[in-house]
Amino acid sequence: MMRTGVAELPLHTGHVPPWLANRMRKLSKIVLKLLVEEYGTKGLLERLADPVWFQAFNNLIGMDWDSSGSTTVTTGIIKEALNELDLGVKVAGGKGKKSRGTPDEIRLISEKFELNPEKYVTISRLVAKVDNVALQAGYQLYHHTFFLDEEGNWAVIQQGMNPRNKLARRYHWFNADLDKLILPHKGISGIKGSFALNTVDKDTEKFQKSLIEIAQEGKRVEKDLEVVKAIIKGYSVFYKPRDVNVKEVYRRYESLGKLELNVRALEFIKELEVKDYQTFLLIKGLGPSTLRALSLVAELIYDVKPSWRDPVTHPPDPFKYAYALGGKDRVPFRIEKGTYDDLINFLQKLSETGNKEILKVVKKISEKWKFPEEEKVPTF
Incomplete structure (x- = not known):
């Protein structure tokens, strides 16, 4: 209508x-x-x-x-x-x-x-x-x-x-x-829309900084992402986010597309010692799927949440x-x-x-x- x-x-x-x-x-x-x-x-x-x-x-x-x-x-x-x-x-x-x-x-x-x-x-x-x-x-x-x-x-x-x-x-x-x-x-x-992954909303400076820091963790980011996926599948793991419906959070991210890390892009971020969000976004190979994966890890592993407000x-x-x-x-x-x-x-x-x-x-x-x-x- x-x-x-x-x-x-x-x-x-x-x-x-x-x-x-x-x-x-x-x-x-x-x-x-x-x-x-x-x-x-x-x-x-x-x-x-x-x-x-x-x-x-x-x-x-x-x-x-x-x-x-x-x-x-x-x-x-x-x-x-x-x-x-x-x-x-x-x-x-x-x-x-x-x-x-x-x-x-x-x-x-x-x-x-x-x-x-x-x-x-x-x-x-x-x-x-x-x-x-x-x-x-x-x-x-x-x-x-x-x-x-x-x-x-x-x-x-x-x-x-x-x-x-x-x-x-x-x-x-x-x-x-x-x-x-x-x-x-x-x-x-x-x-x-009912929600949007919004990393440029008000009060997201802390989240932006966290994404950059997490991206520079290298192999640890990949392991964190696997931990989240294991929880979703029902496996028992050593870590579980507190007071969070993990499956609901995961579905929200997954509804926007695949969650895949471009390892080469993460290497560039670490090698260049990226400090600001503008340079971070301009890194070659940093696409929607990689940012979704990093944001998911930030929210469920490090308890740093993005904004989900659709700014339309x-x-x-x-x-x-x-x-x-x-x-x-x-x-x-x-x-x-x-x-x-x-x-x-x-x-x-x-x-x-x-x-x-x-x-x-x-x-x-x-x-x-x-x-x-x-x-x-x-x-x-």
Whole structure:
């Protein structure tokens, strides 16, 4: 059942027809230009990092209000627009194979803006590791878009898919303090789960430190993991956690995937004498299964617990913006080419004349308007 007030972002198939994609590009260029003129490049990045604002922009240009494809299509349209315009902000990355080209694109953009490229390549890698490893709720990242302006401000929009329920989760970042990986997100859009392995939640500094120390124990970690598995199987062992339902704790971890230690990654952590959580996460080979195994050992053997709070925010979905032009799948109504062209021409004239007072008048008229709830239906 579709929840009222939120976008669930289910997996959709299909594509955007060329006639609509071309208009999306034109409209996006005008809107992005107006935004930079009004708020600067930093102001634009702050808005892109806001899940509600991003969804509203998606609805405005005609993408489906509740589709996982809204992220990939809308960020793709924005990337094309910003990379063609000379506004002082560029975009790297994208979906699937395009995301793997992010480092090279970031280097080119950084050189153009005379910024330190490796700083932003590292940021890109780290935020991806956080949302794929440090924070686990069954979602696998497949989309990563990195926004960078000439002043060095950055934003990231990335998305993961849960293969079991076929729902997407979108992660938003903006100029986060990565020296302290605690509550680093600007916002997370999706359906809140009953739990998530969350090692970047508030009050997790002690747990982060414990993970690093445990990882450096070498063979002992493997033995500790075997002790836990033996308890689960019902064997009598010399150690048993006090006041803990071991099987219930184990099932929670196992529901997120396999629990396997990458021994080579642990060796790197020990050899490099890793001290901070950022470096720890960036170690090659430290993936979700290894972090799950280390966290299980920390909780059941050393009695140091992670947070199990799912940090998703449930922003009210700005469905009203879909009434500007309609939706690709005809929700709330079919997009009319003539109306779309009229809006593009109108905004183009406003941009050329610099007279934006009329937009403020339109805002006053529309901001209190509420759409009929019965018209908010799932798209397919």
